[in-house]
Amino acid sequence: MAALTFRSVGKTFGDTEVIRSVDLDVDDGEFVVFVGPSGCGKSTLLRMLAGLENTTSGTIAIDGRDVTGMLPIERGVAMVFQSYALYPHMTVEDNIGFGLRIAGVPKAERQRQVRAAAEILQLTPYLQRKPKALSGGQRQRVAIGRAIVKSPKIFLFDEPLSNLDAELRVQMRLEIAALHQRLGATMIYVTHDQVEAMTLADKIVVLRGGRVEQVGRPIELYEDPDNLFVAGFIGSPKMNFLSATVLSVTGKVAEVDVPGLGETPVFIALRGVAAPGQPVTLGFRPERAAIDPEGSIAATARTVEQLGSVSYVYADGVAGASVTIEERGHSDLRPGEAFRFSLDATGLFLFDADGKRL
Structure with missing residues (x-):
């Protein structure tokens, strides 16, 4: 678990400024959701935190350590993407433990960690199956399991439910919330769906045009919006x-x-x-x-x-x-x-x- 800070963080692609001087504090163990319309910069900000995008200006710190120029592997984060990105020829057990195998973790320890993650995610009965024999929700849980075994300081989720149907989205939303309660880990979650944001977050960060419009608890943003954009974006049906x-x-x-x-x-x-x-x-x-x-x-x-x-x-x-x-x-x-x-x-x-x- 870890605290996180952004200080005057900016990102440009050529002459285009996509992240504009973001300042943000995330407490240890918080579940924070970045939400906003398409193109607002939420995924770019997450990728900058993961080290998958360079930071043009400002600093990003995890537990007080400046990680702005560090490689992704050095930051202590694990990312779950919209696509499951599973190896189709590997079993669930091998998919979850692949990163540990590459890191040279001994087989016995690797199996112990994989089975512990599978127990948390209720995947134990499926460890010898291959991805094609799993439902969409089970595949997403495998992707989350691959993140859990890394024991990261911060979990990063980039629209992980977008490929699921409505019923599975609700189920996985509940499972991710329960996972946060069990692990007590710091989690950053990106979505364009304000219902997901309202139901999952300890704290919501509303973004528009690369800027932070408002930060607060879900009910605070709903009952006390700072501006017309937040008032119209948070709430379904809209204000x-x-x-x-x-x-x-x-x-x-x-x-x-x-x-x-x-x-x-x-x-x-x-x-x-x-x-x-x-x-x-x-x-x-x-x-x-x-x-x-x-x-x-x-x-x-x-x-x-x-x-x-x-x-x-x-x-x-x-x-x-x-x-x-x-x-x-x-x-x-x-x-x-x-x-x-x-x-x-x-x-x-x-x-x-x-x-x-x-």
């Missing part, structure tokens, strides 16, 4: 956004005019500075809206998703914008049906024209 204008500011409370929300004024507590006449964006999550015959907001259902324990109503007609509303259980609304809803005033967010939280 609703409506154009608005600040009418007045009294102390730390803004009165906001939102076309389409009826004549009832909207008051929002501020943590930043707003000014009368300022164009802003109002945000609210689907669960903060409620179908209400007496509600002040009129809309028309476009699509209704019935998911059993919860329903999502996708609606039009709110100042020309679309909104998503969560209903617990079954929804009686039908596509094309007009309805009214109300908002929970304690769950409203305000962002300025640059996307900064107000």
Whole structure:
């Protein structure tokens, strides 16, 4: 196990800057997820940590030791890739122990370590099988086992579930979480799937355009986003956004005019500075809206998703914008049906024209 620090880390390819002065601290034993859209730099940052990409500027340290210029084998990390990268002609036992064999570990010790890893990953019955006789989830566990026997300081996962179907993704997500609890190891996990990030992470690092947008516990990012990007990226379905204008500011409370929300004024507590006449964006999550015959907001259902324990109503007609509303259980609304809803005033967010939280 090990702590990890990035200090002013940057990466350029020619004239293109893909990682922009990243500062980050990862505590010993933490499960940290890098999340963001395609091209945000999350995999590049992970590869820089692994030593598979050179660092253009800044330093990377593991347990206080500068590893920026070290070879991958010298860093004490083990990486699990999106592709399983297993040797098809080798058994599970030989695949897991291949790195140990190359390192010259005696056969008896190699077998002991392989069987210990197989026990952790519930692969013991499959040790003499070859990869073609395994399911996708079992193959991914073999790849993880190959990392475990290296006894790394830090485990690195680069979108390891992308090749699995939906059911296996859920199963493997639970298994990786359980593995972290058993090993207590420092783990860095890259994904574009914010659901994976929310369910696995002790701490999430949200990246965009090579920059860190926000770092925090999953619930912190969900309930207290720093900007419009994080608010829209974290959460499924995503946060609703409506154009608005600040009418007045009294102390730390803004009165906001939102076309389409009826004549009832909207008051929002501020943590930043707003000014009368300022164009802003109002945000609210689907669960903060409620179908209400007496509600002040009129809309028309476009699509209704019935998911059993919860329903999502996708609606039009709110100042020309679309909104998503969560209903617990079954929804009686039908596509094309007009309805009214109300908002929970304690769950409203305000962002300025640059996307900064107000």
